[in-house]
Amino acid sequence: MLKEYKTIKEAVGPLMLVEGVEGVKYDELVEIREEGGGIRRGKVLEINGDKALVQLFEGSSGLKISTARAAFLGRGIELGCADEMLGRVFDGFGRVIDGGSPIIAEKRININGEPINPAARDYPNEFIQTGISAIDGLNTLVRGQKLPVFSASGLPHANLAAQIARQAKVLKNDTKFAVVFAAIGITFEEADFFISDFKKTGAIDRAVVFVNLANDPAIERISTPRMALTCAEYLAFEKGMQVLVIMTDITNYAEALREVSAARKEVPGRRGYPGYLYTDLATIYERAGKIKGKEGSITQLPILTMPEDDKTHPIPDLTGYITEGQIILSRELNKKGIYPPIDVLPSLSRLKDKGIGAGTTRKDHADTMNQLFAAYANGKEAKELSAILGESALTETDIKFARFADEFEKEYVSQGANTNRDVAETLDIGWKLLKKLPRAELKRIREQYLAEFFDA
Secondary structure: OOOEEOOEEEEEOOEEEEOOOOOOOOOOEEEEEOOOOOEEEEEEEEEEOOEEEEEEOOOOOOOOOOOOEEEEOOOOOEEEEOHHHOOOEEEOOOOEOOOOOOOOOOEEEEOOOOOOOHHHEEOOOOEEEOOOHHHHOOOOEEOOOEOOEEEOOOOOHHHHHHHHHHHOEEOOOOOOEEEEEEEEEEOHHHHHHHHHHHHHHOHHHHEEEEEEEOOOOHHHHHHHHHHHHHHHHHHHHHOOOEEEEEEEOHHHHHHHHHHHHHHOOOOEOHHHOEOOHHHHHHHHHOOOEEEOOOOOEEEEEEEEEOHHHOOOOHHHHHHHHHOOEEEEEOHHHHHOOOOOOEOOOOOEEOOHHHOOOOOOOOOOHHHHHHHHHHHHHHHHHHHHHHHHHOHHHOOHHHHHHHHHHHHHHHHHHOOOOOOOOOHHHHHHHHHHHHOOOOHHHOOOOOHHHHHHHHOO
């Protein structure tokens, strides 16, 4: 029998103070039982002697504290996991919201997870095909990696997230693949777009979707990515699946963290975010990876919108330190009508060379990747020079590079929201574009590959 406390002394906004408590732990779940039979839930934020500070999930509006009772449940927030989660939609607290029957849990897991022993981690080295050339060809995603997408307000990151969710796959045919999609603080229209897109394309069958709307409580926003990652860990390490976790939008998560921190009257750090923002983000991102001796893996693709398009803002800045690269979306390319508007030059996948080559993608992949980067960079420089001095100041080779840059954006980067290119098709498009440049300029490709692919 749970002990109930009638010593609720204060409730302000989402916070409540309960006095005279015994044996209560940080992060423990609390039920606030009202006189009329209603129940509100919360969790312990802070313990000071016999006082417990509780954060309410539903807020304290209309709560009569003189008659309410607080019961501490002795456990943290848990997610009931089972195979049948695939194809289902949940809210940020792990409750079914798709109209179907509740999940019968095989296992209940604390959503804060268990840290992975660094010595037990396996190195990410297997290619994941997203069907998007600018990622597969130039900034390759590998199994067990965390590769964020840096976007900006108004750019089509939602479309990109949905496209990757339905197209991504590990090339091994015998591998069980799943997508866990966490939508954090999004609008109802965005949520409807994701769910209807997954259902229309059949991607829902291999996906687990967690949806937290913009009008849901801030505390739910903080639990949503942890719910998604707990589900991913169950599928990966208990069921041996290769899991891709897509989380959008991490900026909304950080804003909720700032709101909770302000309510607790904590000393703010950069731009008002809590000083522990780096540590908190790390507890999410570091749950990606492979474990030695386990079949499954977790690969993360977090998406965040940079406030004011600022790469030095604390959220993208700290994310860049923790993760293995970044895919950057460009407002300039978006204005040109290029989709996806991935700016390949500042984008980076630090593990891109680990999952490509003979036996995984194709033997010429690394060389063509390096040459395409160099040629595009040369073309952009030539175009900038032309804008200042005029095209007459360019050499014949510079003009070819400038044209290459335009064609590269239109044919290689741009592919449309419904085009799913396999990696061989991406590499062939790259060669088609490189053939428009003088052979002598292709200095980053080995002679044997030039003979086989360029001269053919």
